[in-house]
Amino acid sequence: MIAQTPKTPYYAVIFTSIRTENDNDYSEMAEKMLGLARKQEGYLGVESASDEIGITVSYWSDLDSIKKWKMNTEHSLAREKGRSTWYKAFKTRIALVEHDYGFEK
Amino acid sequence: MIAQTPKTPYYAVIFTSIRTENDNDYSEMAEKMLGLARKQEGYLGVESASDEIGITVSYWSDLDSIKKWKMNTEHSLAREKGRSTWYKAFKTRIALVEHDYGFEK
Numbered sequence: 001m002i003a004q005t006p007k008t009p010y011y012a013v014i015f016t017s018i019r020t021e022n023d024n025d026y027s028e029m030a031e032k033m034l035g036l037a038r039k040q041e042g043y044l045g046v047e048s049a050s051d052e053i054g055i056t057v058s059y060w061s062d063l064d065s066i067k068k069w070k071m072n073t074e075h076s077l078a079r080e081k082g083r084s085t086w087y088k089a090f091k092t093r094i095a096l097v098e099h100d101y102g103f104e105k
Numbered sequence: 106m107i108a109q110t111p112k113t114p115y116y117a118v119i120f121t122s123i124r125t126e127n128d129n130d131y132s133e134m135a136e137k138m139l140g141l142a143r144k145q146e147g148y149l150g151v152e153s154a155s156d157e158i159g160i161t162v163s164y165w166s167d168l169d170s171i172k173k174w175k176m177n178t179e180h181s182l183a184r185e186k187g188r189s190t191w192y193k194a195f196k197t198r199i200a201l202v203e204h205d206y207g208f209e210k
Contacts (some may be wrong), residue, residue, distance in 0.1 A: 001156050001157060002123065016107050052106060052154070053153050055154045057162075077133050088209070089210065092206055095201055097200040
């Protein structure tokens, strides 16, 4: 559940969102998009949590893979529906992970 | 609740964690650390969500501010207690936000 990412550097896409009241198959679409993302070149992993806001961080080997995933047709349609239906607000941040460290019991 | 960050570039610290069963004043400490972080030089904002995992992303103007906050005495003590008591596992990632965009209804 904590993404097993390779040695730095790699990229993170931090997607923070506030949902509308509309459900409208949101979970099905979210699941489907995660499944699709996993198959993309350069995909490294994902972490997601939500309560009052949702935060999904996906990890990628390079910017080019992020751009390709953004242009994926099904993903583009899902994003459109996100703007029209599911999200009240969101912010997407593309970030280069320069350094990381972890801890496990 | 979505952090109002300035123009890129700026830094993100992505902290992903899995909690133990021990509560032990966790919420009080988390609140206190957020309050303290807010007062640090270079602090830009924070976003946090948790369900099965917790994700807290804090935003900073530069690496130096992140280092100073890491060395803060109260923060260091809290991190020690995190390792000994509250967290089963965590991962911290320091990332340079190169590009961002958002949407609001």
